[in-house]
Amino acid sequence: MSTPPFLTLPGCARSVRLRTARGEFAALHAVPEGDTRGVALLVPGFTGSKEDFIALLAPLAADGFEVYAVDQRGQYETGGPDDAAAYALEEFSLDLLALTAELRAGTTGVSGSVASLRRAPHLVAHSFAGYVARDAVLRATGTPLPWSSLTLLSTGPAAIGHGETERAKLLLAALPAMTLEEIWQAMQDMDEAGGVGARLEPEIAGFLHRRWLANVPAALSAMAQQLVSEPDRVDELAKAPLPKLVLSGETDYAWPVELQAQMALRLSAEHVVIPGAGHSPNAERPEGTAVSLAAFWTAHSGGEQG
DSSP: OOOOSOOOOOTTEEEEEEEETTEEEEEEEEOOSSOOOEEEEEEOOTTOOGGGGHHHHHHHHHTTEEEEEEOOTTSTTTOOOSOGGGGSHHHHHHHHHHHHHHHHHTOOSSSSOOOOOOBOOEEEEETTHHHHHHHHHHHOOSSSOSOSEEEEESOOSSSOOHHHHHHHHHHHHHTTTSOHHHHHHHHHHHHHHTTOOOOOOHHHHHHHHHHHHHSOHHHHHHHHHHHTTOOOOHHHHHTSOSOEEEEEESOOSSSOHHHHHHHHHHHTOEEEEETTOOSOHHHHSHHHHHHHHHHHHHHTOOOBOO
């Protein structure tokens, strides 16, 4: 679970609802003061939300990038139906394609149009969202692809590692029998017993609790099942004509960093390790993460699309 370092939006950002052909998505939208050098779409992972990227908004906007961070279906302020079929991987990837289409058209926003972007956004996918982005890339049709680049952030080639598999299976067993509040309390007790509980500011702790309770249980179940069963599709993704970056922390409890480095080699992608970060460099070391993203995007900036 990513923990944002703060919750107050910077002056360059606001909360919006992005309207797409597949419904509305809650998002944070940051805009540069001067000319826009590119557009980025940031997608959170399992149990996450758009706030996982809040500390990236100001530095990326300062570098000239317009940024959208979204809640996926079933997450926090986007919501969704209580129907397991609605959270198949295909549904998430079709959402991502719809979001991308709206950003490129420049017609989405809270109440009408925004300035026409007509740029292929840079796509950043954290953890579980790496599966979603991969599936969306493989489903995309037409040339060129509708993104300027793909960054896989703290994600892996296939199912999560053994330790996290056991944790996900515990959640899968608990969801039909317990409320989200009961599961939350059990997780807090487990963390405290294991000595891994961190003392958080009350505002952050309260947000994490509210966000957990806002998850759609069917979405949590479907995502957890995907995390323990996802096949390796790296070789398929390697064929996609898209600049790729694998961005990792120094350590990662979900996928070993060495495995992520091997994935980067298989993708012919750059691999950047963020010093001092774990599974969520975007929240744990946002300055270094923003610098690495901006450098990669600058090297692979998308042109105007006709």
